[in-house]
Each structure stands twice: as C-alpha cells, then as structure tokens.
Amino acid sequence: MPQTGILVTQEPAPQSVQVSDLPHKVYEIERNTGPYTSSGLATAGFRSAKYLEEEWYQNNNSCYHQAFADRDYSECNRHEAKQLAAETATLCQRTQMDSTKKTGERLQDIHFWKSELQSEIKDLMAETDLLIGDKQRLERALEATEVPFSIARDNLQCRERRQHPDLVRDCVGMELLKEAELIRNIQELLKRTLMQAVNQIRLNREHKEICEFDWSDKVETYNIDEMCACYNNQSTCIQFHPHSCKCDDSATTPETWSKFSHDIIYRAEREKMASINLRVLINSILSDTAEDLRLQCDTVNLAFSKCCEELENAKQKLQHHLNRTLREISDQEKNIASLKQAIKDKETPLKVAQTRLYQRAKRSNVELCRDAVQFRLTSEVEELNMSIQALKDKLLESEQALRNLEDTRMILEKEISVKANSLLIDRQKCMAHRTRYPTILRLAGYQ
Structure with missing residues (x-):
C-alpha cells in the first residue's frame, strides 16, 4: 500500500565534506489522496492530520540533520574565513612591505x-x-x-x-x-x-x-x-582609485x-x-x-x-762728401779767381811786348832789322799768347769742374734730404708708431 507524505532524498554529509559540495535538499510533497484513504461523513470533521507519524519523525530528523549540517558548514566557513583573513593579512603586509x-x-x-x-x-x-x-x-x-x-x-x-x-x-x-x-x-x-x-x-x-x-x-x-x-595603513590621505592599475601604453x-x-x-x-x-x-x-x-x-x-742704421751711415757719408765738395768748391772758386787774375796779369806784359814790336816796326830803311830783340819780342808775344790761352783753357776746365762740383753738391744735398726723409719716416714715424704694438698677454686675450 503506497504511503503519502514527504520524501527526503538527502544523504547525511560526512564531516570532511565541504559545505559547497553538499547536495541541495529536495522535498516531494504529495497530497493525501487515493483509493485507499479513509473517508466518511462521520469523521469528516476530525480528519485534520496531513502527515504520518513516521513522516513527522523523519521531518524532525531532517531538521536536526539540516541544523547540524548548517552549523558544521558555518564552523568550517568561520575557520576558513579566519584562516583566509590571517593569510590575506600576512600576504597584504608582505606585499605592502x-x-x-x-x-x-x-x-x-x-x-x-x-x-x-x-x-x-x-x-x-x-x-x-x-x-x-x-x-x-x-x-x-x-x-x-x-x-x-x-x-x-x-x-x-x-x-x-x-x-x-x-x-x-x-x-x-x-x-x-x-x-x-x-x-x-x-x-x-x-x-x-x-x-x-x-x-x-x-x-x-x-x-x-x-x-x-x-x-x-x-x-x-x-x-x-x-x-x-x-x-601606510594609518595614512589619512589614501582613497580608492579603481582605474589606477591601468598602465599607459607609452610607459617605458x-x-x-x-x-x-x-x-x-x-x-x-x-x-x-x-x-x-x-x-x-x-x-x-x-x-x-x-x-x-x-x-x-x-x-x-x-x-x-x-x-735706419744703414740710412744713417749713408747720410753721414753723403754729408762727409758734401763737406769735402763744399771745400773743393770754395777752393775751385779761389782757383778760378786766381786764373782770371793770372790772365789779367798777362795782358800788361803782352801789351808791352806788342807795343815794343809795334814801335820797332816803325824803324826805317836798314834799321828795320830782324835782330835778337826782334826775335825775342816775337817769341815773348807768342809765349804770352800761349800762356794766356793755356790759362783760359784751364779757366774753362776749372769753371766746368766748378759746375760739376755744384751739380754734385746739389745731388749730395738732395740725397741727404732723401736720407733724412727716409730716416724721419722709418725712425720717427714707423718705429715710434710700433711702440704701440700690443704685449704678448694682450695678444693672447688676457687683457
């Protein structure tokens, strides 16, 4: 005869089984109906029971077992939570350190x-x-x-x-x-x-x-x-930044x-x-x-x-030659004056000799004789003319020499002036200007 009531399909879980592995309780409730149920009008008002006594004990045992299983699961969960909290605290501390x-x-x-x-x-x-x-x-x-x-x-x-x-x-x-x-x-x-x-x-x-x-x-x-x-964990300025773990693509x-x-x-x-x-x-x-x-x-x-030394030496030599030339010009001028005086001095004897010859030419007849006096006067005139001519020639030579000396004097004076100008340029202008030449320290950029 089939029985109606609650069918418990749950097996008791061993102590070592995790709570997550326990099967869910399944209850199949059937209505107390069927061909073999008691029925009658006399007991219609007293038929309030829906479960059998065995089903009542079975339900109580199921509740006991469920309470035991929930407590065991809770104890395991508390133990695991405590262990997990300790592990995570240690891990967190270690990771933070x-x-x-x-x-x-x-x-x-x-x-x-x-x-x-x-x-x-x-x-x-x-x-x-x-x-x-x-x-x-x-x-x-x-x-x-x-x-x-x-x-x-x-x-x-x-x-x-x-x-x-x-x-x-x-x-x-x-x-x-x-x-x-x-x-x-x-x-x-x-x-x-x-x-x-x-x-x-x-x-x-x-x-x-x-x-x-x-x-x-x-x-x-x-x-x-x-x-x-x-x-640290006691810092007051810390806060959540959920997206801070995202790394930038450009990070090195x-x-x-x-x-x-x-x-x-x-x-x-x-x-x-x-x-x-x-x-x-x-x-x-x-x-x-x-x-x-x-x-x-x-x-x-x-x-x-x-x-400058060479110019100075050349100038001194030119000055020396100029001094000697000036003395020679002076001597030559005196020589020319003496030659002119000598020529002039020969004119009177020539006049005397020529006058004598002229007067003796007035002799008449036989007296116009070529005697020794005549020959001597003639030779005297010739000698005087030759002397005067020689003196004139020498005078011309002396005057030419004087002109040459004057030209030389001008040349020497010009050369001395040129040398003086060169010395002025080289010594007083160029060399004096070169005293402004910078020192070696200034040329090296230190001053």
Whole structure:
C-alpha cells in the first residue's frame, strides 16, 4: 500500500565534506489522496492530520540533520574565513612591505640618476663658463690684432712716401708685408675658432637643458615615489582609485628608462669632452698666434733698426762728401779767381811786348832789322799768347769742374734730404708708431 507524505532524498554529509559540495535538499510533497484513504461523513470533521507519524519523525530528523549540517558548514566557513583573513593579512603586509621595499630601491635608482644628472649639469655649467671665458679671450685677441694690422698698414703707407732712390723694396718692406699677411691669417683663424666656440657653447647649453629636463622629471618622480613610500595603513590621505592599475601604453620599461638617462649623460659627457678639447685648442692657438706676432714684430723692428742704421751711415757719408765738395768748391772758386787774375796779369806784359814790336816796326830803311830783340819780342808775344790761352783753357776746365762740383753738391744735398726723409719716416714715424704694438698677454686675450 503506497504511503503519502514527504520524501527526503538527502544523504547525511560526512564531516570532511565541504559545505559547497553538499547536495541541495529536495522535498516531494504529495497530497493525501487515493483509493485507499479513509473517508466518511462521520469523521469528516476530525480528519485534520496531513502527515504520518513516521513522516513527522523523519521531518524532525531532517531538521536536526539540516541544523547540524548548517552549523558544521558555518564552523568550517568561520575557520576558513579566519584562516583566509590571517593569510590575506600576512600576504597584504608582505606585499605592502615588498612594494615599499621596491619603492625604496626605485628611489635609490632615481636618486643615483638624479645625482648623476645634477653632477653633469654642474660640470656642463662650469665647462660652459670656462669656454665663455676663452671665447671672450678670443674676442679680445681678435680685437687686439687690429692694432698690429693698422700699424703694419700705416708703416707700409708711410714708406710709400719715401723719395727716389730710397723707394726700394727692401727687407723692411718685405717683413712688413709678411707681418700684414700673418695678421690677416691669424684673424681668419681666430674668427673660425670663435665660431666653433660659439657653436660649442650652444651645444653645451642645449645638452644642459636636456639634462635639466630629465633631472626635473627625476626630482618630480622622486618626490612622488618618496610620498608613496611614506604611505601606510594609518595614512589619512589614501582613497580608492579603481582605474589606477591601468598602465599607459607609452610607459617605458626600467631598461629603456635607465638607457634614456644613460644616453643623455653620455651625450653630455661627449660634448663636455669636446668643449675641453676646444679650450685646449683655443689656449694653444692664442699662445702660438701671440708668440708668432711678437716674433714677427721683433723681426720687423730689427729690420727697421738695421735699415735706419744703414740710412744713417749713408747720410753721414753723403754729408762727409758734401763737406769735402763744399771745400773743393770754395777752393775751385779761389782757383778760378786766381786764373782770371793770372790772365789779367798777362795782358800788361803782352801789351808791352806788342807795343815794343809795334814801335820797332816803325824803324826805317836798314834799321828795320830782324835782330835778337826782334826775335825775342816775337817769341815773348807768342809765349804770352800761349800762356794766356793755356790759362783760359784751364779757366774753362776749372769753371766746368766748378759746375760739376755744384751739380754734385746739389745731388749730395738732395740725397741727404732723401736720407733724412727716409730716416724721419722709418725712425720717427714707423718705429715710434710700433711702440704701440700690443704685449704678448694682450695678444693672447688676457687683457
């Protein structure tokens, strides 16, 4: 005979089975109807029971078992929750400590690169300042070369005003041309070096700015990570940021991050070494050019001294010859006067002899005799004429010699004037002007 009631299909769960693995309770309730149920009009008002007694006990046992199972599940859940809370607390503390440690390590890395960048910035600033000082030396040296060039050009122009025959291409002129050419070459060299210095200063400043940008980012990052390292569970400024775990696609890796700073420092070091090498080159150029200019200046001054000495000797010799020529002119003038007087002195004896011959020619007849007196008077006249002619010829020669002496005197005086003019130009103008030649320190750009 089938029985109606509650059918329990749940099996008792063992103690080791997890609560999540227990099967759900299934109850199948059937109505107390069927062909074998008691029915009757007499008991119609007393038939209120719907379950059997076995079903009642079975339901109670089911409730007991369900309560036991729920308590056991709750106890397991509490134990697991407590264990999970302890594990998660330990894990959270360990993870937080590891994050703090890695943040500290990251701070050390940032501090290292920040220090390296700061040191590089200081080195670049110091090197740029030194290069600016050498650039100013180049500018002063270039400006100082204008004085020697103007002196050399003025000397050449002054020497163009020499008179012939002193207007010659002598050693002084050649050395002055060498000096002017040397100064021009040095000026071109200094200008090119100055442009290199300006370009290197620009590169130094550009790389310093790049280092400063990176250093500024490092400082900002260091402050952020330092603030993050100071955060703890007692911090009051912490809050939820659900989307903070999302990483930006443009984020770098530690390798690219360190390589970026390394490359910046490497390029800055390369420019710093280029700047150092350029300063060494500038010092060498300034020293060599100043020394070359002073050596050429000394060579020109020596050539001027030698030329002035030769001019002075030539002038003294010309003056000596002029003095002797003047004395000779004076003596020749006296000689001409004496010759004229001698000619004049011969005129009276000639008149006497000719008068005698003239008077004796008046003798008559036999008395007009060619006696010894006649022969002697004739020879006397001839001798006197020959003497006068010889004196006249000598007078002509003396007058020509006097004219030659006068011409020589004029030539000597002109040559002395030319030499005096050359000495005035070389000694009082050129050499006096060359006393303004800059010192070797000024040519090196120190003053």
